[in-house]
Amino acid sequence: MASAAPEFAGIIPPLVTPFDAEENIDTEALRAEIRFHLAVGVHGLCVTGSTGDGQMLSLEQSVTVAKIAVEEVKGAVPVIAGIIRDSTAEVIRYGLALKEVGVDALQVTPVHYLFQPDEETTLDYYRRICDATDLPVLIYNVIPYALIPATTVYRAIQEIPGVVGVKQSGGNIHQLADLLKAAPTEGVVFTAVDDLLYPAYLLGAGGAISATLTVVPQLCVDQWDAVQKGDHKTALEIHNKLLPVWRAIDGSNMTVRIKTALKLQGRTGGLGAHPLTPVSEQEEAVIRAALVEAGAITA
Template sequence: MRKPLFTGSGVAIVTPFTKDAVDLDAFGRLLDFQLANGTDAVIVCGTTGEASTMTYGERMRTIEYCVERVGGRVPVIAGSGSNATPNAIALGRDAVRAGADGLLVVTPFYNKATQSGLVKHYTAIADAATKPIILYDVPSRTGVTIAPETYAELAKHPNINGVKEAGGNFSNIQKTRNLCPDDFSIWSGNDDETAPICLLGGQGVISVAANVVPDRMHQLVRLCLAGDFAAAGKLQLDLKELCDALFCEVNPIPVKTALEMMGMCGGALRLPLCEPSEEHRERIRKTLVRYGLLDT
């Protein structure tokens, strides 16, 4: 029987940068803030962490630092996806050497693999991995959707722990839940879909919003897992404006801007990402004020 890598709210944490390096001091402060406010897992060097613009050495040092700072208090899950299967295997191997408790593996982008190709890709990664892996379905970024029948096939592999589902297709999620065994976990990959996915048997969320409201995202999932969906639904609706503001431009532009405004870290992004428009910056500022995260 597989145990989920975590239950609750896992933060898809940003990577703070200086002009030409990872700002590990600021990263440490972000990790401390997360751990002090109930975050149940840290997902490092994922999409929100801008891993695709980091060097290999930067990625491994950031994972290693994250593991050291967290100190076993919650699981550390490292992004290790690639559109080349051997690269994904190597990233996963080295992330585990750096101390990661699990791996988050996005669908192969650009190549647009078939469902058969996805089974072979993930099976090769899972066969080579020495820690559990979480699949990551995010078709808006990769152009590939994992079909429910493909999940059912992949769920047979003991090293595949479940999926971060960011496809937004609730019909597919229901079919996946019906086709897969109970110990194949589903986590929401979209903050504003956390409660609905938990209602369908999900284990929680891998969250962007948790970067700024870790306590509220933790509470949202706690209510869901306790079966109090009336209170969870109310909190989910209350968080909607914040979730929308944090995606008013491509992630992680808004959330990094929000953290900079809150004085948590610098807002430096790596090209091709760049600072938000003034209109969106003002929207983010006003939203932070409304949620009590920034003074007027």
């Protein structure tokens, strides 16, 4: 059975992994980003997920990123480490290594290369990971062609003690609505449907772990706080500022678009890793305009 979980809720940005020109991790840039988010008042941090190019990272790189996050956070907020792999054995291997550096939880995708397990095998996949690592696990339901049905996610949260929630992504607000209606009592449902963060909170989402939070965390914390206070006028106004930001960073080269958005704000997200498509001048102009509209930078 997994160890007692810390409180997971609210705004948990998934951080980028900064690379230098040789595609090594830029550790100083990573530390600066972590400090920036902590100063804003986020409620947790997620590393080595999709926004952090987790699918590209070796075990050693994943451990380096997680170790830096744990060092910088110093227990102030939970640190969640993503694992994007295609076998139970590999997930457990990464999970045990990440546990050694002190992360608070794992965020684990389903397997997704070509073949999908059935419901019982999917449940066994998460059960084995929880048992082997003795860490809380969030299901990362993001792979478009391998989305776990809401009914299976519900069962996992209710039946597997170590599964403490789900990050419902994949652009599927309908599945998110189904999960929130089911209202699992043993874990939290996070939204990662970036253009519908506000409605997701109204439906009962316990927070968000999504790319927009990484780009403009202050706005996202302000929106979350407004919802908690019942200030829906402010929450809707912020929604309308966040929407163009998401539209600008969404794309097949999303992580390098996010790093461009950070650069435009005077932050250092580092370079992208090959073969991600570099950001074009036109894309950068769109990102700049969205940040101006959101009030994150001046024209």
